[in-house]
Amino acid sequence: MWHSSVRSSLLPGLALILLATSARAQGDPPVGLRAAGMAGAFTAVADDATATVWNPAGLASASFFSLAIDGNSFAHRSALFAGMATPPLGVSYWRTATAELDNSRNTFVAHNFGVSLVQSLGDTGVAIGTTLKLVRGVVSTEEEPSTASTKFDADAGVMVSGGLGQIGLTVRNLTRPAFRIPGTAGGTIQLDRKVRGGVSVHVNDRTTIAGDVEFTKATALSGTWRDAAIGVEMQPFDSRTWVRGGLHWNTAGGGSRGSGAAPIAAFGASYAIHGALMAEAQASVGSAKGNRGWGVGVRIAF
Numbered sequence: 001m002w003h004s005s006v007r008s009s010l011l012p013g014l015a016l017i018l019l020a021t022s023a024r025a026q027g028d029p030p031v032g033l034r035a036a037g038m039a040g041a042f043t044a045v046a047d048d049a050t051a052t053v054w055n056p057a058g059l060a061s062a063s064f065f066s067l068a069i070d071g072n073s074f075a076h077r078s079a080l081f082a083g084m085a086t087p088p089l090g091v092s093y094w095r096t097a098t099a100e101l102d103n104s105r106n107t108f109v110a111h112n113f114g115v116s117l118v119q120s121l122g123d124t125g126v127a128i129g130t131t132l133k134l135v136r137g138v139v140s141t142e143e144e145p146s147t148a149s150t151k152f153d154a155d156a157g158v159m160v161s162g163g164l165g166q167i168g169l170t171v172r173n174l175t176r177p178a179f180r181i182p183g184t185a186g187g188t189i190q191l192d193r194k195v196r197g198g199v200s201v202h203v204n205d206r207t208t209i210a211g212d213v214e215f216t217k218a219t220a221l222s223g224t225w226r227d228a229a230i231g232v233e234m235q236p237f238d239s240r241t242w243v244r245g246g247l248h249w250n251t252a253g254g255g256s257r258g259s260g261a262a263p264i265a266a267f268g269a270s271y272a273i274h275g276a277l278m279a280e281a282q283a284s285v286g287s288a289k290g291n292r293g294w295g296v297g298v299r300i301a302f
Contacts, residue, residue, distance in 0.1 A: 037268020
């Protein structure tokens with residue numbers, strides 16, 4: 001019964017992703033090494049500390065304990081993450097920064113301090129979760145001093161798990177916080193509400209294939225962005241080595257500055273240095289400099 005219902009849900013979701021059209025722009029900097037290495041196809045995979053960002057409901061089926069510290073760097077975007085989780089609670093901090101031009105002063109920096117809670121609904125395989133967060137937004141321009149303010153925000157997620165795979169849905173930036181632009185009369189940078197869905201399929205004990213699609217558009221410095229992604233994570237060699245890869249692209253149909261062509265490819269790997277301690281890395285490549293980046297970090301999960 002579960003397998004038939006999952007198949008009927010997975011196929012339309014994957015079809016939406018594969019039929020999406022490409023455009024030029026750049027989305028938010030990716031948070032988390034595993035997610036970045038899978039090109040963002042992580043909403044229905046999230047099972048470590050970074051689930052606090054990607055889908056807090058994923059903590060219900062996550063490792064007993066997970067800790068991650070990592071960073072991703074692009075030409076004018078970056079993300080740092082530090083967090084730990086053990087069902088049903090996660091605590092995390094992540095910082096995202098975006099500059100209008102390559103290697104220029106950051107235009108918007110968001111410091112996020114989150115507490116995540118998750119609840120399983122009996123034996124149904126369904127879990128719901130939320131991340132309550134304080135967002136410290138810093139807005140800068142070349143001409144004016146920076147302005148900073150702190151706003152409350154929240155994310156919410158649902159995860160449906162079964163033997164074949166998982167289905168996930170996340171709603172981010174529920175309160176749509178806005179931060180004032182210095183030197184303007186009421187101008188603000190607002191965090192758009194985003195609805196993102198994903199499916200993952202466990203091909204076998206060593207391989208997972210996943211796909212994500214955003215149902216809402218968001219305004220980025222480079223244009224309008226709506227993400228779609230496909231990715232894979234596997235253990236091709238031994239139990240100490242994981243490799244992953246994927247593609248993501250913009251389905252919004254426009255980009256104001258033509259600052260990057262989809263699709264954008266990503267690759268990543270994890271290696272168990274000692275016991276549950278893993279070193280991780282990822283690299284992303286695209287046709288424009290702004291889409292090229294890398295990241296490194298460490299993760300503990302058991």
